[in-house]
Amino acid sequence: MADSSVLTSTIERTSLADSSIFDSKVTEISKENVLIGSASYVEEEMPQIETRMILVQEAGKQEELIQALKEIKVPFVKMESVEELESMDSPEFENVFIVMDFQDSVFNELYKTDHRIIGPPVILNCAQKGEPLPFSCRPLYCTSMMNLVLCFTGFRKKEELVRLVTLVHHMGGVIRKDFNSKVTHLVANCTQGEKFRIAVSLGTPIMKPEWIYKAWERRNEQDFCASVDDFRNEFKVPPFQDCILSFLGFSDEEKTNMEEMTEMQGGNCLPVGDERCTHLIVEENIVKELPFEPSKKLYVVKQEWFWGSIQMDARAGETMYLYEKANTPELKKSVSLLSLNTPNSNRKRRRLKETLAQLSRETDMSPFPPRKRPSAEHSLSIGSLLDISNTPESSINYGETPKSCTKSSKNSTPVPSKQSARWQVAKELYQTESNYVNILATIIQLFQVPLEEEGQRGGPILAPEEIKTIFGSIPDIFDVHTKIKDDLEDLIVNWDESKSIGDIFLKYSKDLVKTYPPFVNFFEMSKETIIKCEKQKPRFHAFLKINQAKPECGRQSLVELLIRPVQRLPSVALLLNDLKKHTAEENPDKSTLEKAIGSLKEVMTHINEDKRKTEAQKQIFDVVYEVDGCPANLLSSHRSLVQRVETISLGEHPCDRGEQVTLFLFNDCLEIARKRHKVIGTFRSPHGHTRPPASLKHIHLMPLSQIKKVLDIRETEDCHNAFALLVRPPTERANVLLSFQMTSEELPKENWLKMLCRHVANTICKADAENLIYSADPESFEVNTKDMDSTLSRASRAIKKTSKKVTRAFSFSKTPKRALRRALMTSQSSVEGRSPSSNDKHVMSRLSSTSSLAGIPSPSLVSLPSFFERRSHTLSRSTTHLI
Numbered sequence: 103m104a105d106s107s108v109l110t111s112t113i114e115r116t117s118l119a120d121s122s123i124f125d126s127k128v129t130e131i132s133k134e135n136v137l138i139g140s141a142s143y144v145e146e147e148m149p150q151i152e153t154r155m156i157l158v159q160e161a162g163k164q165e166e167l168i169q170a171l172k173e174i175k176v177p178f179v180k181m182e183s184v185e186e187l188e189s190m191d192s193p194e195f196e197n198v199f200i201v202m203d204f205q206d207s208v209f210n211e212l213y214k215t216d217h218r219i220i221g222p223p224v225i226l227n228c229a230q231k232g233e234p235l236p237f238s239c240r241p242l243y244c245t246s247m248m249n250l251v252l253c254f255t256g257f258r259k260k261e262e263l264v265r266l267v268t269l270v271h272h273m274g275g276v277i278r279k280d281f282n283s284k285v286t287h288l289v290a291n292c293t294q295g296e297k298f299r300i301a302v303s304l305g306t307p308i309m310k311p312e313w314i315y316k317a318w319e320r321r322n323e324q325d326f327c328a329s330v331d332d333f334r335n336e337f338k339v340p341p342f343q344d345c346i347l348s349f350l351g352f353s354d355e356e357k358t359n360m361e362e363m364t365e366m367q368g369g370n371c372l373p374v375g376d377e378r379c380t381h382l383i384v385e386e387n388i389v390k391e392l393p394f395e396p397s398k399k400l401y402v403v404k405q406e407w408f409w410g411s412i413q414m415d416a417r418a419g420e421t422m423y424l425y426e427k428a429n430t431p432e433l434k435k436s437v438s439l440l441s442l443n444t445p446n447s448n449r450k451r452r453r454l455k456e457t458l459a460q461l462s463r464e465t466d467m468s469p470f471p472p473r474k475r476p477s478a479e480h481s482l483s484i485g486s487l488l489d490i491s492n493t494p495e496s497s498i499n500y501g502e503t504p505k506s507c508t509k510s511s512k513n514s515t516p517v518p519s520k521q522s523a524r525w526q527v528a529k530e531l532y533q534t535e536s537n538y539v540n541i542l543a544t545i546i547q548l549f550q551v552p553l554e555e556e557g558q559r560g561g562p563i564l565a566p567e568e569i570k571t572i573f574g575s576i577p578d579i580f581d582v583h584t585k586i587k588d589d590l591e592d593l594i595v596n597w598d599e600s601k602s603i604g605d606i607f608l609k610y611s612k613d614l615v616k617t618y619p620p621f622v623n624f625f626e627m628s629k630e631t632i633i634k635c636e637k638q639k640p641r642f643h644a645f646l647k648i649n650q651a652k653p654e655c656g657r658q659s660l661v662e663l664l665i666r667p668v669q670r671l672p673s674v675a676l677l678l679n680d681l682k683k684h685t686a687e688e689n690p691d692k693s694t695l696e697k698a699i700g701s702l703k704e705v706m707t708h709i710n711e712d713k714r715k716t717e718a719q720k721q722i723f724d725v726v727y728e729v730d731g732c733p734a735n736l737l738s739s740h741r742s743l744v745q746r747v748e749t750i751s752l753g754e755h756p757c758d759r760g761e762q763v764t765l766f767l768f769n770d771c772l773e774i775a776r777k778r779h780k781v782i783g784t785f786r787s788p789h790g791h792t793r794p795p796a797s798l799k800h801i802h803l804m805p806l807s808q809i810k811k812v813l814d815i816r817e818t819e820d821c822h823n824a825f826a827l828l829v830r831p832p833t834e835r836a837n838v839l840l841s842f843q844m845t846s847e848e849l850p851k852e853n854w855l856k857m858l859c860r861h862v863a864n865t866i867c868k869a870d871a872e873n874l875i876y877s878a879d880p881e882s883f884e885v886n887t888k889d890m891d892s893t894l895s896r897a898s899r900a901i902k903k904t905s906k907k908v909t910r911a912f913s914f915s916k917t918p919k920r921a922l923r924r925a926l927m928t929s930q931s932s933v934e935g936r937s938p939s940s941n942d943k944h945v946m947s948r949l950s951s952t953s954s955l956a957g958i959p960s961p962s963l964v965s966l967p968s969f970f971e972r973r974s975h976t977l978s979r980s981t982t983h984l985i
Contacts, residue, residue: 153235154195155225156181158212160202167200167222170229184211198235200225204243204272213241221272223322230324240271244321246328247275251284255298256291257311266311269318273328286329289314293344293417302416305559313337331561341411341418342369350374350392351385352405360408363640367412383408384425406651412644415560523684528603531677532590539587541666542580544654550576553645563641571631572664574624578617579667582610603681604694607674611701614671619709622668623717629661671709675702718742725766729775730796733803741768744861747854749842751776752824752885756801756840763842764798767858770865772809774801804829806865810837812855813878820888821880823851843887 155171155178162168162180171178181190181199184207190197198218201209212219220235221243228235236245252275257263266289267277278285281297288301288308301308316337317328328334347364348371349357360383361371372379375394381401384392396402407423521529550573553564564572589606621628636643650659682695721743726732745767751757757776766773775798813826826841844851855875863871880886 151196152177152194154178154192154197156190156197156199158199158201158208159183161200161222164202164222167225170225173229174225174235176235184208187211187215204241209241221321223324227324236274238274242274243272244326245274246317246321246323246326247273249286250275250329251278251286252276252289253278253281253285253287253297254289254291255281255295258291262311266314269314273317273321287313290339293339298417299419302414302418302559305557307334308339308416309334310337310339338415340368341414341416342367343417345369345381345417346376346379347371347381347383347408348374348376348379349383351387351389352383360405363412363643366640381407381420382425386425389425406648409644409647413560413563413641413648415641522599524599524681525597527677527681527684528590528597529594531603531674531681532587532594534673534677535583535587535590538666538670539580539583541663542576542583545573545576545660545663546580548649548652548654549573549660552649560641563639563645564635568631568635571624572628572660574621574628575617576621576664576667579621582613582617583670586610600689600691602691602694604678604691604696604698607678607698608694608701611698611705614702614705615708618667618671618705622709625664625668628664632661632664671702671706675699675706678702722768725773728796729766729773729798729800730778731800732773732775733800736768736771736773736803741770743768745849745854745857747844747849748846749844750887752826752841752843752887753839755838762845763801765842767861769861770806772804772806774804775799776801806862808832809858809862809874812859812862812875813883814851814855814875815841815878815880815883815885818880820886822887824880824885824887825851825855826878826883826885839883841883841885 153176155176157164157167157178157180159182162182168178177195178200179190181187196218198220199212200222201212201219202222203209204219204221209219218239219241220238223244224235224242227233227245236242236248247270250270252270254263254266254277257266270277281288281300283304285301285306288297288306289311290298290301290308291311292298298308300306313328313334313336317326317333320326342364345364345368347369349360352360364371374382377397379400381403382392382396383405384402386404392402401420402425403420403423404425407418407420410423411418550569552558553562553569554566586606589609590603593601593603593606636646646660649655650657655663678695678699682692682699685692685695719737719739722737722741725743726736743766747765747767749763749765751759751761751763753759756774757763762777764775764777766775778797778799808829808831809827810830811828813828815821815824815826817823823844824841825844826839828837828839830837844854856871859871859874862874863869868874
């Protein structure tokens with residue numbers, strides 16, 4: 103052990119030896135059968151030696167440890183002092199010492215004599231998992247770094263390096279002197295050097311030394327692993343550690359944002375020109391010349407280095423991103439030619455023309471428009487104008503023939519010198535379709551594919567669910583339009599006036615119906631996801647900055663690119679209309695184009711209808727998430743949210759007076775919920791998405807058929823903005839009055855009551871919705887809104903709630919709801935069996951007068967909850983005035 107261990111007691115041995123050779127030897131020795139080279143020893147059997155555990159001092163007093171040894175069926179003895187060490191030697195046993203502290207004198211004595219030493223967590227972990235004890239010649243306290251291969255860089259103090267290596271070995275890790283592909287983690291004390299650059303290129307996690315120290319502090323925790331992402335990410339070396347950055351050529355907003363990102367990623371910022379700066383980040387599109395001569399130690403890099411480092415979650419190499427002046431010999435030559443003083447010279451004009459032509463050929467063609475206003479010399483139709491205005495379809499000049507159209511074809515006919523108007527519009531349709539396909543390809547290749555790629559440096563930038571939400575059915579849309587573009591290309595190359603363009607869109611109309619609604623309907627959600635992730639995830643923000651700056655994007659953001667599918671179908675419809683205008687009546691494509699335009703309109707109608715349904719379903723889901731305990735049967739395909747109204751309860755139903763109640767009116771039911779008194783913490787989904795806690799508590803989901811009358815309470819000095827609902831629960835023999843005061847000023851009470859009555863009438867199949875509204879005096883129903891917001895009223899409600907909680911807390915015998923309901927029904931039947939008294943007659947007369955308000959009874963869909971069964975509420979005697 104002493105010959106191959108990294109930590110040795112002698113000074114002459116190196117502190118960081120490569121332990122790969124030693125580990126291979128240990129593996130070979132640990133095999134069950136050892137083959138001896140000499141043939142004379144083949145038949146001899148090795149003597150069987152049994153492993154025995156020796157509990158040293160405090161370890162022998164741990165009952166949990168002793169029980170674990172019994173479970174794994176390993177013999178053990180106890181040792182109180184080092185003096186007993188000689189008596190423990192036996193040829194029949196291989197002794198393994200269990201030591202509680204790897205820093206005391208007993209451990210040092212055992213370590214010097216090359217004994218095997220392990221810590222209690224190893225025994226407990228093996229007993230818990232039912233695994234055999236691991237073999238290790240080094241002292242092994244725990245297995246929190248088992249199967250990890252570490253390499254170190256940037257450490258100048260030998261004592262610190264020896265300490266870290268020792269702790270790694272104590273936790274089961276392996277050390278490599280040289281960095282290779284088997285290394286799982288690089289522990290770095292700086293952000294430079296060959297090992298650091300290789301680790302960045304391979305995507306190997308680069309850790310701070312604190313990672314090892316903190317893992318050692320948790321050495322006694324069972325099932326703890328130092329490589330778990332949640333723990334490891336706390337100690338990763340940030341991209342800008344030991345970096346001091348300054349920014350040149352950026353706007354104030356961009357500079358502030360980049361300085362905040364720098365501090366978040368472990369760096370510091372100083373003004374431009376400060377000698378302490380290590381990096382100068384330059385906006386290469388704006389800065390043409392540096393304001394000072396940079397020192398040799400200063401890295402002058404493009405902004406792509408900044409964003410690339412954040413995206414990789416590690417400091418990128420500076421050599422690939424060094425800033426260079428934009429002046430090129432070709433550009434200087436063109437400028438000198440443009441500033442000629444003798445423009446009348448034919449020779450100089452010819453040279454100028456050739457130079458500009460050469461520059462235009464060298465410039466990369468982009469399917470995106472320039473920022474300047476398009477030239478007015480082109481003659482454009484209405485449809486093409488919609489596509490060209492600041493859209494990628496404007497990149498190709500409409501007076502030119504696309505390159506794909508110049509391909510040789512056996513069936514191609516020579517294009518006449520004077521093309522027809524129909525051919526011009528058809529060519530425009532093909533060009534815009536080709537540009538649109540290029541945009542979709544850019545979205546997929548530049549954004550979606552890299553985000554979905556496995557083995558990303560620094561881990562996945564976005565979760566799979568977020569990627570699916572952002573891009574949706576873009577690949578399917580791309581496939582359909584690629585086929586449309588190919589068919590249009592074949593038609594343009596082999597042009598004939600009788601060729602049918604309408605058949606192409608009729609051919610793919612069903613595919614358009616399948617692919618577009620899923621994307622268009624959730625485009626707003628896609629947009630919100632991009633904005634949210636860009637704010638919350640710096641790596642995604644950096645990813646967008648890098649890719650959106652590429653020429654393929656034409657300086658447009660991902661959101662601006664993703665809106666193209668939303669705009670494409672209306673644009674195609676306008677172009678087909680323009681094509682129909684330039685098609686002769688006798689041309690068979692005339693009627694086909696009309697059918698194609700009709701099919702596109704059907705697709706857009708289907709998208710709009712599907713979008714409306716999707717938004718309605720999303721609103722219902724929002725209600726379910728906002729209301730705690732909301733019934734699942736609220737979710738229905740035929741149900742839609744009509745209106746939300748904020749109110750205050752004025753009576754004992756549906757909750758205590760003064761409670762804030764929210765009414766959700768659906769087309770066939772009314773959800774009643776109150777404000778929660780105590781909000782629980784946020785909900786976190788398995789995918790890591792946080793949702794705000796439910797702010798409301800479900801009270802009752804009432805079918806609109808149970809509402810018999812809607813009472814419009816007149817305005818008085820003590821009653822403002824109040825209304826009431828007369829409902830007939832299926833479990834009650836009497837009507838129940840629910841009174842509210844509207845608190846929202848956006849919706850007038852009159853409009854709300856008319857809206858409610860209209861949907862009630864639709865539910866019970868009545869045409870006269872106005873007959874459901876009754877005007878009533880507040881005194882008749884003892885309804886008032888006076889002192890609802892007073893301090894005394896709020897204190898009274900608080901005392902009432904507290905008394906209820908205390909009563910429930912000290913209730914030793916709680917009557918079940920079913921038993922209570924049975925008792926109430928029994929008491930009612932006993933009352934019906936005897937002759938009614940005068941009081942009973944009075945109550946029954948009031949109930950009968952109230953029941954007359956309901957008119958014809960209607961069957962209910964859902965029974966009211968237990969609060970109507972627990973409380974008995976009757977209307978005042980003045981309800982008879984409504985009849």
